[in-house]
Amino acid sequence: MQTHQYDVVIVGAGGAGMRAALESSTRARTAVLTKLYPTRSHTGAAQGGMCAALANVEEDNWEWHTFDTVKGGDYLVDQDAAEVMAKEAIEAVLDLERMGLPFNRTPEGRIDQRRFGGHTRNHGEAAVRRSCYAADRTGHMILQTLYQQCVKQEVSFFNEFYVLDVLLTEDLSTGEVPEGTPVRASGVVAYELATGEIHVFRAKSVVFATGGAGKIFKTTSNAHTLTGDGMALALRRGIPLEDMEFFQFHPTGLAGLGILLSEAARGEGGILRNSEGERFMERYAPTIKDLAPRDMVARAMANEVREGRGCGPEKDYVLLDLTHLEPAHIDAKLPDITEFARTYLGVEPYTEPVPVYPTAHYAMGGVPTTIDAEVLRNPTDVVGGLFAAGEVACVSVHGANRLGTNSLLDINVFGKRAGIAAAAYAATADWLDLPEDPTALVIGEIERMRDKAQGERVSDVRRELQETMDANAQVFRTAESLEKARDDVRALKKRYLSVSVQDKGRRFNTDLLEALELGFLLDLAEVVVAGALAREESRGGHFREDFPTRDDEKFLHHTMAYLRRGATPDETEVTLGTKPVTMTRYQPMERKY
Amino acid sequence: MTAVLENSAEPDATPEVGAVPSFDVTLRIRRFNPEASEAAAYWEEFTVTAYGTDRVLDAMHKIKWEVDGSLTFRRSCAHGICGSDAMRINGRNRLACKALLKDLDPSKPITIEPIKGLPVVKDLVVDMEPFFASYREIMPFLITSGNAPSAERLQSAEQRERYDDTTKCILCAACTSSCPVFWNDGQYFGPAAIVNAHRFIFDSRDEGAEQRLEILNDKEGVWRCRTVFNCTEACPRGIEVTKAIQEVKRAMITRAF
Numbered sequence: 001m002q003t004h005q006y007d008v009v010i011v012g013a014g015g016a017g018m019r020a021a022l023e024s025s026t027r028a029r030t031a032v033l034t035k036l037y038p039t040r041s042h043t044g045a046a047q048g049g050m051c052a053a054l055a056n057v058e059e060d061n062w063e064w065h066t067f068d069t070v071k072g073g074d075y076l077v078d079q080d081a082a083e084v085m086a087k088e089a090i091e092a093v094l095d096l097e098r099m100g101l102p103f104n105r106t107p108e109g110r111i112d113q114r115r116f117g118g119h120t121r122n123h124g125e126a127a128v129r130r131s132c133y134a135a136d137r138t139g140h141m142i143l144q145t146l147y148q149q150c151v152k153q154e155v156s157f158f159n160e161f162y163v164l165d166v167l168l169t170e171d172l173s174t175g176e177v178p179e180g181t182p183v184r185a186s187g188v189v190a191y192e193l194a195t196g197e198i199h200v201f202r203a204k205s206v207v208f209a210t211g212g213a214g215k216i217f218k219t220t221s222n223a224h225t226l227t228g229d230g231m232a233l234a235l236r237r238g239i240p241l242e243d244m245e246f247f248q249f250h251p252t253g254l255a256g257l258g259i260l261l262s263e264a265a266r267g268e269g270g271i272l273r274n275s276e277g278e279r280f281m282e283r284y285a286p287t288i289k290d291l292a293p294r295d296m297v298a299r300a301m302a303n304e305v306r307e308g309r310g311c312g313p314e315k316d317y318v319l320l321d322l323t324h325l326e327p328a329h330i331d332a333k334l335p336d337i338t339e340f341a342r343t344y345l346g347v348e349p350y351t352e353p354v355p356v357y358p359t360a361h362y363a364m365g366g367v368p369t370t371i372d373a374e375v376l377r378n379p380t381d382v383v384g385g386l387f388a389a390g391e392v393a394c395v396s397v398h399g400a401n402r403l404g405t406n407s408l409l410d411i412n413v414f415g416k417r418a419g420i421a422a423a424a425y426a427a428t429a430d431w432l433d434l435p436e437d438p439t440a441l442v443i444g445e446i447e448r449m450r451d452k453a454q455g456e457r458v459s460d461v462r463r464e465l466q467e468t469m470d471a472n473a474q475v476f477r478t479a480e481s482l483e484k485a486r487d488d489v490r491a492l493k494k495r496y497l498s499v500s501v502q503d504k505g506r507r508f509n510t511d512l513l514e515a516l517e518l519g520f521l522l523d524l525a526e527v528v529v530a531g532a533l534a535r536e537e538s539r540g541g542h543f544r545e546d547f548p549t550r551d552d553e554k555f556l557h558h559t560m561a562y563l564r565r566g567a568t569p570d571e572t573e574v575t576l577g578t579k580p581v582t583m584t585r586y587q588p589m590e591r592k593y
Numbered sequence: 594m595t596a597v598l599e600n601s602a603e604p605d606a607t608p609e610v611g612a613v614p615s616f617d618v619t620l621r622i623r624r625f626n627p628e629a630s631e632a633a634a635y636w637e638e639f640t641v642t643a644y645g646t647d648r649v650l651d652a653m654h655k656i657k658w659e660v661d662g663s664l665t666f667r668r669s670c671a672h673g674i675c676g677s678d679a680m681r682i683n684g685r686n687r688l689a690c691k692a693l694l695k696d697l698d699p700s701k702p703i704t705i706e707p708i709k710g711l712p713v714v715k716d717l718v719v720d721m722e723p724f725f726a727s728y729r730e731i732m733p734f735l736i737t738s739g740n741a742p743s744a745e746r747l748q749s750a751e752q753r754e755r756y757d758d759t760t761k762c763i764l765c766a767a768c769t770s771s772c773p774v775f776w777n778d779g780q781y782f783g784p785a786a787i788v789n790a791h792r793f794i795f796d797s798r799d800e801g802a803e804q805r806l807e808i809l810n811d812k813e814g815v816w817r818c819r820t821v822f823n824c825t826e827a828c829p830r831g832i833e834v835t836k837a838i839q840e841v842k843r844a845m846i847t848r849a850f
Contacts, residue, residue, distance in 0.1 A: 036669055502663055
């Protein structure tokens, strides 16, 4: 075992983690622990853009952006947080430009902007050009630019280090630590992939920036490595997860594969059509049609398929039509996604419409934080020295449904805030003693899996998890389907206890890591389903066919899910609480587009 | 500026999505276990059932998940943008997640080896550190002088277009590890580092071109390039790598950029 000591330890090197590192590394001794090389992070897969009311091409302001974010999130957004994000968006985009990000330009040489789903002028009048972009590679450019700046600042990276535990001064998993009791983070435990060695990082501040958990579903735009590690580690240590029942299904995944085709395709004029060739979004969102928010478009698509107007031999997808756009325009604005259609489906988007279907894309929920990225352990108490930013966190700026481009914005605004806050905390905090035997939990779990000669296969349990989540907890949900998912997940959790890995080696044991990741996925799936079952209403990305309308009277609150120890050591149960939604300017209205 | 379509000759080969037949495919994989008593590389063959839209990565996952969990490779996004899974497939560098089995003639075994010129750590995993060290050396970040402007720097669409091609790089190392000069001389910066230097040298906002050109004027710099074009052929992003290297060479002489 090796022990390291840093003022600030950042876990994850995607957009949020690197943005945080750029701030904290100039203020405090900082290390970034990342399970992938930084440039492999899934920020790089984001395509369409990053919204900010620059008003470079038409009238716009941050208040409109705030409103759109609140309405897009079906009024579950904390409005103070949304306002911070929309205001700071402008500086966040300019920061990136000054770092060298190659944005597309207007004829005057300024940052160009384009339309995106749910972003409107003057509170819903019409679509507005707000998304700053670099072709359909905006996330790639952000990831590269932030990494370039980290190279410039000589940020210390520990590449291919998997953080497997976070150390806290109190055991919160019993649920018995009273409100108001100070609780602090003292470091993390990490597994070095190359050697199999365990490292303890002692730190005054820990920032989680570990990204999403799309792999709980089968059809997803997410990378294989997006297994919700940070969310699950926090959950296991007794920290709640907020609003996990809200998962975004992106309308346009490549049919059968789930690979993302950016909403920018529709922002640039692409149209969704059913088997009758009808532009069906006209029926669902008469004003902004194909540019309605993602939850509405995804449901509309699923509904078209359900009512028999799907395309293809199985009638199980709809079509994204770009054929009326000039090939030169497609090449300039949408080069990557059209290449995906060619490479993976053999479809030529210049002349043929592309088969698409919703794909699990983004966790609106996550580790609850304040607007300064401090992690909350209940609706009011923060964990000293523990921060979270990006998809792992729930501020909540996305509420029940995230607007397109607001995730790239989130990682930049709240990544920056997390880095500043973490460094500031470290500047005044004293060093804490590490708990006795800090690696016991991690080593115990690793040895259990490696030592078991025979057992369940990781891939079998994972496949069954993903299949039940797709079948029972996707775009349309009912009590019945969710109970099925819950029972399946519980049964799979039992089977997980007897999982074994074939690779018994120490060096580069990815077999072992997949087993550990599966454990995270199972815990998170259980929380998603528990929240979805309890929320007997439909709001944003969570649609209950048995409760098809929004119920502000009963459910205009955040869900706080806690994993608590059950009767036996291997048993846990999810208990649910609530947290009020912060409202400042906007009262809930019916959501029409 | 999209990448070349690999199966452009047979666009009708996939009639309808979902109606693709299955076939058996054999993968002949170069294995290396650093912890074996006699650690030596060897070939191992696996035969799995695949489907029409499956990529090499899908077949490898099938092996890892159903046959041999110890088969080790890096991967993440699985659609060609994270750059984790560059490997040598049938003798040519590709991303395993972008190489469709049906395009590789599955009637014959498909050979899969780690990319060349970097130390093999385990099976298909190589030590990427020398690659990233070269990248870091060329100062891959915007260099400017004076105070930062309060708004954005202006750049015309034409100026932006000038370096567009090289902004697409995902640092997968397919180009560098396909270069025979790099195979024989690990000190050579390699195509990827030069591509990333190009991205800044030709960016109208950047003022560090002279410094980068000095670095690349080194005996292990651009002049080692023999215009073999392996890099251009290997690039999964369709970047004209050799052309970019030539432009850097020209800038070195003319000092015009």
